[in-house]
Amino acid sequence: MVRHKNRYILCEIIYTDNKRIERHMTDYMVYGAVISALQTAHGDFGIGSLQSSLCVKYVNPITSMVLIRARRGAHKMVQSALYFIKKIGQYEAFFRTLHLGGTIRSCCKFLIKHHKQKLPKLLSECKDEEERRKVQEIISSYSDEYKKEQLIASF
């Protein structure tokens, strides 16, 4: 037996209107946008070589994160097609690739790290004291965890 290898592309959806509101985004809408971009960029050959493996594994409308699976080797065609997407469903938006991983697990690890890095920026955007306190709590909790891990690793 041979291992069937995949590549997972972790992307962020950036809406052109730049408003922070929750939107209705489904995996089907993302899949449609990717497949039509693939058709124009790589034609029938691109569709044919990726149809069995292309799949949108994870969509988070709140954080606007998307995980797309593609066959290894042909994933470069998906990556190049992603640049040409300007509209997803009814929204004017585009993708920003954050990470390319071999497993969902590695992408998940990256995503957690990415969100942790984003937290201090969120702190500066807080409007009232309540929000600020909550974010500070989260930051301190994971920084404690990180210190503990470092301590265990040093022994």
Place this chain on the structure above:
Amino acid sequence: MYWLSSDNSDTTGGDCEKEERGMYEKHVSKGHLPYCYLKVRLDFEDDADIDIIIFKHIVIQAVQSLFGEAVSCTPIDVLKYRQTNREAILRVSSSYFTKLWASLTWYSSYNEQSCAFRVLQVSSHLMALAANSRQLSLA
């Protein structure tokens, strides 16, 4: 393109090497030539009037439908076109040669008229298309 080299400096081994020198020649390939040329004919079931601009459009359309914009942006030149039997000589960069050939093979209809490309001759030298050994008649 082949280059002949009499210098065997990369082989090791004293006197023995000197004797062997001259017994064989080292050929260094400089890779493929920059262009490939195809002589193609566009066959229709019924007769159709196709001029050179439409012919080029058909070729581009064929590449675009199979390989998309990523390949159809490559320069494909129609060097010579004869409208009476819709025969043409195409030139492409040799890295896109197989892709062009594949998409010509897949093309099947223009304006809901069924048609087909016949690839008559293929060469990396334009001069080779001047004569076709299959059409020689021994009188």
